[in-house]
Amino acid sequence: MRLPLDPQADDARRAWVACPGCDDARTCATCADRRNCRDHWRYLISNDGPVVHLQCPGCAHTWSLDTRPGVTRREDDAALSRPLSADTPPS
Numbered sequence: 001m002r003l004p005l006d007p008q009a010d011d012a013r014r015a016w017v018a019c020p021g022c023d024d025a026r027t028c029a030t031c032a033d034r035r036n037c038r039d040h041w042r043y044l045i046s047n048d049g050p051v052v053h054l055q056c057p058g059c060a061h062t063w064s065l066d067t068r069p070g071v072t073r074r075e076d077d078a079a080l081s082r083p084l085s086a087d088t089p090p091s
């Protein structure tokens, strides 16, 4: 069966995330260990900042994933400018 892969799909660009379409890695020990499994990976079609566009080679499901949910660059900068210790309450 030939899957309708995105023309930009390139098996040199891979991402190791669970597929919301088929969840084929659910019972895989390698994936559960968060290692780069040779059986379960997704095409990394493109990315737009922290948002990556993926396609599953198993079921051809396509989806987008925000790799930094809830974090904007501005908030990131503010976090970096704060001292690491947050023990003292704000004045």
Ligand SMILES: [Zn+2]
Binding pocket: 019, 020, 021, 022, 023, 024, 056, 057, 058, 059, 060, 061
């Ligand atoms: Zn899938």
Ligand SMILES: [Zn+2]
Binding pocket: 025, 028, 029, 030, 031, 037, 038, 039, 040
């Ligand atoms: Zn796996």
